[in-house]
Every structure is written in C-alpha cells, then in structure tokens.
Amino acid sequence: MNADAVTGAAGVVAAGVTAGAATPGAAGSGMVGSDAALRQILHGLPGVDQVGAQERAASLATRSIKREAKLWALETAVRMVDLTTLEGADTPGKVRGLCAKARHPDPDDPSVPPVAAVCVYPDLVALARAELAGSEVAVASVATAFPSGRASLAVKLADVADAVDAGADEVDMVIDRGAFLAGRYAQVYEEVRAVREACGAAHLKVILETAELATLDNTARASWLAMLAGADFIKTSTGKVTPAATPPVALVMLSAVRDFADATGRRVGVKVAGGIRTAKDAIRYLVLVREIAGPEWLTPELFRIGASSLLNDLLMQRSKQLTGVYAGPDYFTLD
C-alpha cells in the first residue's frame, strides 16, 4: 500500500496495533508503548504546512451549495448533530427539553429526522436515557474530568464507568494536553486505551482540544495517537476553549482519518464541536468532509457536529429551502 510510504512508520505500526487490538490485551505493550517509539511514529508523519492548509480550507469554503444539494446537506447536518448542553447550570428540566427537541427537532414537521445524539455530563445520563427511551437518538456523555482532563487516571476511569453504567452509548473523553505537549505520548496513548476498554460497547470520541495544541502538526499527531489507541471518533474541541472547531483543523483531522483508513482499513469518525452556529458553517464542514476524507464519511456514523443553537438555523434554512420564504425565529422551538 503506497500510503505507507508517506505515513512512514505510522502506517506499519497502525496495521500492527489494529491487528493486536482484535485480541484484547495483546496490543499496547511493547510495540508502541514508549514515548520514544510513539515519537518516532508521530514525528515521522508528513508535516502540515499551516499556510497551505488554511488556503485549501478557505478555497473549499467558496463552494456554492444550492437547491437540492443544499436541502440534502441541511437534512444530513440535522442527522449529524450531537445536541449538547454542558453547563454548570444544567438541570433535569433543561435536559428534558433538550431530549424532546432531539427526538422531534421540528414538532410541526415530522419529516425532519431526529438528531444523532444528546450530549450531557455524566450525572445527567440516566435522565437523558429515560427521556430518549424508544427513540433512535443516542446518549453521549463527556467524561474523564471534562473539560480540563486534570485528574488521575483512576478518577477519569471512574467518571467513564459512571457514564457507561448510567446508559451512555457514546463517551466523549478529553486527552491530557499537558502530557501531550510535554512529549509524554505514552501516557496519552495508555489513557485512551484504558478509557476505550472502560467504555465496553460504548463508542469512544477522543477530544483533542486543538486550540491548546496550537499547531496543525500537533493536531495531526494527536489525531494519529488517538486513532492508534483505538478511538472510534476524533473530536476537535470541548467547546470551552476558543477557537474551537476551525476549518483548517477539521481539514487536518479529515486528512488523518483518510490516511489512517488507507493504512489500516479502519474508518475513524470526526466530530467538530464548538462555535458552529449557522447552517452555512455546517455546510462548509460537509464540503470539507466530502472533498478531503471522501463521501464515505458523509454519514452520522462517521461525522458529527457538536452544537446547540445550530439546530434551529438548520431548520430555518430547511424551511426556507422548501417554502421559499423565511419563517421567523418564533416558529422554531427553543429548548
């Protein structure tokens, strides 16, 4: 496979790790276990030229999506939303409202599909689970001392267990950015692996918090590190640090999942989160998905958008697309 030549050692090791991961306990030790070995892999990735990546993202942002293509994009984006509330002020009432909105984003129009998931803190998972019973909407929970990740592994794993036991289908963990920036790649790798194991059947999304990683080179390396450790999804941001998701960051992560699939045969998903408020922004991300990772990624199984206020703009633009006129914001429910 020619992709190996470009992704260097990463391609070879990635194949090894995924093969190992199939037999629980066999991988992780020895092969990529040390900081030095991981540094070899991650620093062997081709560099990312920041100027070039920004230029490419900006150029794809000029794609003009009209008519039936726009309608498809708006409906697909609705199905990709992880409807999120992650506030200290979250209450059962707030979460109930969010769950109702998730099941029927537009109560007046049953043809609007439900969103992909509702995303809450672990202590509200049980409530969300109950509210979403019988629907196809998944319950996602942040965990691992979200958003800073500043806790011992034991505490993080307890956090994950809490969420999973309460019925979370998906877990959004944060990586230890401090360890990553200090070059303790093995620690990050082992944490992701441990959380992956603690998740059991739940899907694992690994939040890189790219704003704190600062460079696109680091974004590419953290993406590979998370994928090697078994992430089902890689996710840009917690939403608590700005800038959160940006098109160049998404471009680098989408290139990484594409290259990882070339090297290992495993497709990892991407979730952009934080600061995506308009349908226009959402459609631009879908264009990036289509033209960078490929149309195979244009499904909620492989692409998600973490957002809250975005949903109503998607609905408003959809109704405009169908009726030709804008309905006022009062015609879309606020939950």
Added chain:
Amino acid sequence: MTSVSTTTPGADWEYAPAPESRQIVTIQREYGLFIGGESVPPASGEHFTTLNPASEEPLASVAQAGEADVGRAVASAREAFETSWGRLPGRERAKYLYRIARAVQERAREFAVLESLDNGKPIKESRDVDVPLAAAHFFYHAGWADKLGYAGFGPDPRPVGVAGQVIPWNFPLLMAAWKLAPALATGNTCVLKPAETTPLTALLLAEVIAEAGLPPGTVNVITGDGRTGAGLVGHPGIDKVAFTGSTEVGKQIQQTVAGTGKRLTLELGGKAANVIFDDAPIDQAVEGVVNGIFFNQGHVCCAGSRLLLQESVADAVLDRLKRRLATLRLGDPLDKNTDIGAINSRQQLDKIEGLVAAGEAEGAQRWSPPCQLPARGYWFPPTVFSGVSQSHKIAREEIFGPVLSVLTFRTPEEAVAKANNTPYGLSAGIWTEKGSRILWMAGRLRAGVVWANTYNRFDPASPFGGYQESGFGREGGRAGLAAYLDA
C-alpha cells in the same frame, strides 16, 4: 484508493449548478478601437469575432486594427505624452491610478464574468485571482507615482515615452494591468494590443479609464490579430516594447526591435520544475502541484509543468495527486464550483492534443481522472504523464495546457540539475520542511521566481520575470519600474 469497502451513503451528494449571472455585464454587438480617449471605428473597416470558448458561441464583433489605426494610436499616445500625461506631476498621476484601481474593484463582478466568458477560465479564478490582482497592481503603482525619486534610479527619473504593449490571452485583464500600471505610474503613455481571442476585458478597462478622466491618448487599446501586434512593435513612433507571450513570437520581436533603439522587455514561455522532497508537507505539496499546473487550465507561463518527485515518495505522492484530481470539477466556467474551465481556443486545443499524442508515442504513461467533457466548446481533461524522462518532448516543450509531466530524482543535486536542464527559466517550486535546503536550492535554480512551499502566488510588490528563453526584464516591485524609466 481506499481499501475499505462498505456502502458510501454520501456518494450521491452532487453539488447543484451554481452559475454566476451573466446579466451583470453588457456585451456590445460590435466594438471599435479605443484611440484618443474614445471608441472609433477601424480605418481598415475590418472586424473579427471573439468566441466564448466554453460554448463556441460568438460574443462580439471586434475591430481589426490595420496599419493606419496603429499609426493613429501611436500618434495619439505621442501627443498625450508631450502635451498632457507626460507633463503631469507624480501625485496627479497617482490620483488617476487610484481612481482606476477603485473602479476595477467596484466593477469586479462585471470584469470577472466578462473574463470568464471570453477566456473560458472558471469564475472562481477570475473573481478571486485575476480581478483583485489587477486592482492591486493599479493600487501598488499608484503609490509609486510620486515617490520615483526614492526608487533608486536617481533623484528625478524620466519616463521613456510611448510604450507599445502586446499581451497574451491567458490573463487578459491582469496582463493589461501589469503593463499599464507601471507605465502610467512612471509617466509613459501606452498603446495596448490585447490578444485576438480575448479582447473584451481590455476594452472594458478602456471604458473605465475613459470614465476615470485620464487625458485622451494616455491609454489606447487596439484590437486585432498578430498583424496588428507586428505593426505596433515595428512602428517607428514608439520608444519601448513590452511583450508577454510565446518564446517564438518574442524572438521575432527581438529581431524587429534590434538596432532601432527601442527598449524591450519580454516575458515568454516556461517549463517550470515543481520539486517535491521526501520531507515535504505532502498534502499541501499536492495542492501546490494542482495549483501549479491546473490553475487556469495550465495556461500559465510560470506553470509547474514538470513535477520532480524524490523517488522514495514518488508513488505515494502520485497516488494522492490522482485521488485529488478525481475531485476536480470541470465544466461551465461561470459555475462557482468549477475548478477547470475551457481551453481558450481551437488552436490551443490542437497544440495540446498534438503534444499529448507525442507524449504517448514516446512511451510515457498517460492518466486522467474519469471526467465528462462538455459536447460543445474546447475542453481538455486534467492529464498526468508519469514515467517521463528529460529526453521526452513533453518534458522539454511548453504545452500551455492542463498536462503535467512527472519525473523523479534521487538527490538534491540531481533535482537542481534536472530543474535547470531547460532553455527556459521563468519559475520553480520547492517543497520541503527544511529551510536550509530551500535557501540552498533557490541559489542554484536558474529561474526568475522561486516559490517555497507554495506555487503560483503573485503580488504586485514582487518582481516577476525570467532567464534565458523565458525572456528578460521584470514586472512588479521596484525592479519593475526600471523597464519604464529612462534611468
């Protein structure tokens, strides 16, 4: 490509057509010549038709300037040089240039749509590259007009006089701006001859110049074929010739001008090497290759038409390049999502087809992404030749189309040797994460422009021009002023 096989749910998300409206621009049925500040019918009485290369539909009938018309235009420019424009102080000239620059910006959509109609280039490029850069050239040179005493050509450098300027069809408006802006800033007057297949934006620019109130005769635009250009270049009343176009015509012009005392700058063809080392940022390098050879359908004199790949990453880069090319969208130039437009003329299409046939006959492997060509108009799919060696015709001759020749190298020394192994020397690209290697190579490449980790990036402040058969003289920047100053 990808070894994963499951269903591809998003595969059918096709972008709906998103055409820019052509109503914004009014095309006259017939155009005269712009001489002495107004549109005049040609003394020759002859006209020719300019086509939309994407559909072969006629756009307008344009005047064919004959010998008498060239004479009138030159006389008009001479008069303006001696009585009006040539006597204005720099700060006054600047005022007019700023006015032109702003008018180009204000009428940007009009210029962009007209350029795409007449030339065939995607609206995305005319809108985001050609027109903004044309305005930028006027702004930049407006700034120089009253500061020429500080440009390093003495305290009070004088203009040359009347400039005869012959420009190509690949960037019609932009090349007009490259020629007119420095000439006017330095106090010269101009006779501009746009290319036969793309006269319309130069004529719209003439309209803008007239509205900006420049003294009549400061800028004259004469349309016509090669005979008009030859007449202008050979006219005894001009002091300077500036030409951008093919090396073949450039040589003829040099012969014509030899011994006449006319000053000459030539910006000719190229066969640029785009060199990718194994430590390059691969994805961005692939973008640079696409931008290098498929920008403007490869109708770019500085196009990166020879891709030199370090052998250790050659297959991997080529795979990624092919995957990327499969996402290029070829079609209606006015569609905002079109990446590759039409070939400018039947004649150019024939030339490209001829050279591509030669490439196949010499044994290089030809590849194009699956790509539906429109039934009418002049089209050529993005094409990559791999397994090319320096001795192949497609590695030596300028194709001036969307055709890339891929060669390999083993060491930096070999990359330099192969990159320089051409009679041309206009531009080159280097892709590597090593800053020291960029500097080492830039010093050894015989090319007027060397891009590092980017390609086809233009700026009015940066001089542009070539070595050897790519011509001489510089355009843009402080160096570009020299061509129009008697210093």
